[in-house]
Amino acid sequence: MEVQEERQSFDDGDEDPKEEQPEVVEELQQKLQEVELGGRDAKVLRFLDSVDDYLTLIESLSSTLRQGWLELASARHSMGASRISTVLLDLKVHSAATSLHVDYGDSVEGRPHFTLCKWVSSKNRKCSPEDENHRENKLHPQLRYRGNLQLHEETLPQDRATHKVDDQVEKERKKSLSVFGALVSPKLRAAQLTFEGALETLVEIANMRAAMLSAFDQVQKELGGTQG
Amino acid sequence: MYGFEAMTFNIHGGYLEAIVRGYRSGLLTAADYNNLCQCETLDDIKMHLSATEYGPYLQNEPSPLHTTTIVEKCTLKLVDEYKHMLCQATEPLSTFLEYITYGHMIDNVVLIVTGTLHERDVQELLEKCHPLGMFDSIASLAVAQNMRELYRLVLVDTPLAPYFSECITSEDLDDMNIEIMRNTLYKAYLEDFYRFCQKLGGATAEIMSDLLAFEADRRAVNITINSIGTELTRDDRRKLYSNFGLLYPYGHEELAVCEDIDQVRAAMEKYPPYQSIFSRLSYGESQMLDKAFYEEEVKRLCLAFEQQFHYAVFFAYMRLREQEIRNLMWISECVAQNQKSRVHDSVVFIF
Numbered sequence: 001m002e003v004q005e006e007r008q009s010f011d012d013g014d015e016d017p018k019e020e021q022p023e024v025v026e027e028l029q030q031k032l033q034e035v036e037l038g039g040r041d042a043k044v045l046r047f048l049d050s051v052d053d054y055l056t057l058i059e060s061l062s063s064t065l066r067q068g069w070l071e072l073a074s075a076r077h078s079m080g081a082s083r084i085s086t087v088l089l090d091l092k093v094h095s096a097a098t099s100l101h102v103d104y105g106d107s108v109e110g111r112p113h114f115t116l117c118k119w120v121s122s123k124n125r126k127c128s129p130e131d132e133n134h135r136e137n138k139l140h141p142q143l144r145y146r147g148n149l150q151l152h153e154e155t156l157p158q159d160r161a162t163h164k165v166d167d168q169v170e171k172e173r174k175k176s177l178s179v180f181g182a183l184v185s186p187k188l189r190a191a192q193l194t195f196e197g198a199l200e201t202l203v204e205i206a207n208m209r210a211a212m213l214s215a216f217d218q219v220q221k222e223l224g225g226t227q228g
Numbered sequence: 229m230y231g232f233e234a235m236t237f238n239i240h241g242g243y244l245e246a247i248v249r250g251y252r253s254g255l256l257t258a259a260d261y262n263n264l265c266q267c268e269t270l271d272d273i274k275m276h277l278s279a280t281e282y283g284p285y286l287q288n289e290p291s292p293l294h295t296t297t298i299v300e301k302c303t304l305k306l307v308d309e310y311k312h313m314l315c316q317a318t319e320p321l322s323t324f325l326e327y328i329t330y331g332h333m334i335d336n337v338v339l340i341v342t343g344t345l346h347e348r349d350v351q352e353l354l355e356k357c358h359p360l361g362m363f364d365s366i367a368s369l370a371v372a373q374n375m376r377e378l379y380r381l382v383l384v385d386t387p388l389a390p391y392f393s394e395c396i397t398s399e400d401l402d403d404m405n406i407e408i409m410r411n412t413l414y415k416a417y418l419e420d421f422y423r424f425c426q427k428l429g430g431a432t433a434e435i436m437s438d439l440l441a442f443e444a445d446r447r448a449v450n451i452t453i454n455s456i457g458t459e460l461t462r463d464d465r466r467k468l469y470s471n472f473g474l475l476y477p478y479g480h481e482e483l484a485v486c487e488d489i490d491q492v493r494a495a496m497e498k499y500p501p502y503q504s505i506f507s508r509l510s511y512g513e514s515q516m517l518d519k520a521f522y523e524e525e526v527k528r529l530c531l532a533f534e535q536q537f538h539y540a541v542f543f544a545y546m547r548l549r550e551q552e553i554r555n556l557m558w559i560s561e562c563v564a565q566n567q568k569s570r571v572h573d574s575v576v577f578i579f
Contacts, residue, residue: 073561078518090346182407183454
């Protein structure tokens with residue numbers, strides 16, 4: 001009864017939940033879950049959800065990598081084995097075009113957060129706005145559509161910066177492919193994009209694994225507390 | 229009949245024409261490809277190929293096999309056959325056979341120069357060169373810093389020397405310069421080969437003109453598609469197209485200004501032989517274009533064997549074997565990656 005009343009009050013609330021900040025909504029939903037199901041069950045559910053997401057991401061990575069390898073083979077078939085070969089890779093010292101940052105600073109429940117900075121020289125440590133916006137969308141997937149709309153409204157004045165970033169990213173992409181020649185097949189470019197997507201999925205997997213391990217720790221603590 | 233080739237061709241070319249027609253009968257058939265496409269592992273592919281002419285080249289290869297090993301050994305067979313024909317040939321057939329390898333020579337030069345620019349070991353690069361394109365001083369290419377040195381130190385004594393006149397500069401070699409050098413050399417080579425075949429006359433000139441014109445047109449389309457969205461200017465793009473072929477000169481003018489695949493399609497569909505190729509593709513798609521071009525090329529190469537007493541059969545045989553090796557490479561990759569459902573994406577049946 002209490003649960004139903006609380007749900008009704010939540011539904012009849014003056015404010016539309018979709019208009020509130022994503023963190024607040026998530027917190028409310030978690031509280032609702034906990035009230036409905038009891039604290040321990042909510043944590044177990046959270047753990048199982050994170051395991052499910054983790055396994056889904058692993059499968060997505062596997063499929064993306066399969067596609068990438070086949071596209072690379074297709075590019076070799078099209079351009080010739082001598083044009084796409086490991087002997088053409090550049091051994092000169094150069095800065096990494098993509099880097100991974102691990103953030104322990106503002107972590108929730110002590111878990112690390114991984115961020116990919118794509119196509120940004122290591123001299124410029126700050127991630128591009130494109131990556132930061134992408135990160136926000138990944139953290140709140142259920143509000144992704146809404147988040148994008150907000151983002152669109154907010155970035156209208158920043159269109160120039162966005163275009164500049166896009167041009168820079170495109171330039172870095174072409175530069176990394178130029179080891180195979182200045183005029184490469186569209187199949188090789190497609191393979192590059194696919195492997196780029198796989199790299200993003202890998203970072204998501206790392207974050208999801210951190211979340212999963214954290215949820216598991218909480219479940220264990222709960223079980224330990226109950227038994228004690 | 230174009231002249232009186234039937235009366236005199238067999239004096240010098242009869243033996244080798246018979247040899248090349250015998251080699252042609254050893255090309256893999258549709259039944260062979262069906263068996264290969266059903267293989268589960270690369271060892272199965274090796275087992276199926278052991279019953280073909282590739283058998284002796286693969287039998288001593290230890291497991292586990294790699295796709296590059298299969299391609300390497302199959303290429304060795306082609307090289308052995310070519311060398312047998314070359315050592316038996318007299319002029320002008322010997323020059324004709326040498327022309328067939330200049331494309332590989334250009335690829336090897338670019339491989340060595342690019343690898344050296346990326347600070348790779350020369351021995352490592354030499355191992356990856358195509359055997360048909362090797363020449364004595366190829367290792368010295370690693371010393372050159374610009375095209376002028378490349379020409380002066382090494383290439384002046386090779387068959388590629390005449391093709392360098394259009395691209396000698398003192399600019400240091402970088403990725404774009406090397407790409408322009410590659411395409412400029414190949415353009416000069418194709419035009420020289422075309423003129424040589426025209427001088428030979430008869431059925432050779434007729435058939436080779438058609439085959440080389442197709443090659444020139446295909447290169448123009450590939451250069452256009454690959455240069456979309458790059459720094460290559462329209463003028464530079466236009467300079468890389470050969471000065472012959474069905475698309476020369478009006479098709480080239482249209483291709484030079486294309487900014488996407490649909491514009492390329494619009495330019496090509498005005499030419500009936502290429503309309504049939506592009507009609508098989510959906511709008512905005514270029515993935516299957518390579519296969520469509522290969523299929524058309526194979527059709528024309530097979531037709532070369534329908535006439536006698538000309539040299540185009542040698543060119544056609546070499547190109548058909550190269551296509552067969554590409555097929556084997558693709559089948560091996562699909563089997564190795566456990567993607568057999570995609571095997572028919574790029575296999576072109578010859579018979």
